[in-house]
Amino acid sequence: MSCYFRHLNDLFAEAGIKVTTANKKEIDKAIHQIVQVPYKNCPATWKEIKVQLSDEYKRKLFLQKLKTAVPS
8 A cells, every 4th residue: 555655745745734654544545536546556546646746737736636635
């Protein structure tokens, strides 16, 4: 689970999300839903996250969805 989390620390900080052991699974599920990849498919999820973060508009949209999906 969450093999890509270490790459998203800056994004989580920007979203005001503090990742803890208590909320990590919830965040992981929310990210899978945002990128529309079945839960626990880490490689496919990370691949789609990279696509989302490669474009500034898509990045802002991803960030907005993440903020909405995960209460800070």
